[in-house]
Amino acid sequence: MGAKSAIEKGTISKWARTIAGEQWGGTWRQPTLDEIKELVAHCSRTYHFDSSYRDWTEWVGPNGNKIIFPENGAVDGNGTSIDTWSGVYWSSQVSGKKAYVLKTGQYESDFWAEYPVGYKAYVRPVSY
16 A cells, blocks of 8 residues: 555555654655745756666755655556656645645656556655
């Protein structure tokens, strides 16, 4: 059902309870939609491709800090891989049966979207 480590896909509810909070403790949590929008507005993006199909997008902030988002796709409610040419990462913003995600990659121009909460995607926890 859900992920048990940061390298597994999980539903948003499982991530919120297990990875970002209970397992890592402290102030680890999922990023808010506003934080994702801030990332999009203030960071430059460089797409990287390697011959083994491990593609990723590197984001660099105005202060020089970097974050890497691998293109890992997502899994829909039927278990089918979707958005395989994108990195898909949960935010903490849930609205009914949908939640916002960051979508990043070579072919992305809209960097956030709504996904059903039953889908599986990755998360990059943040801590303050």
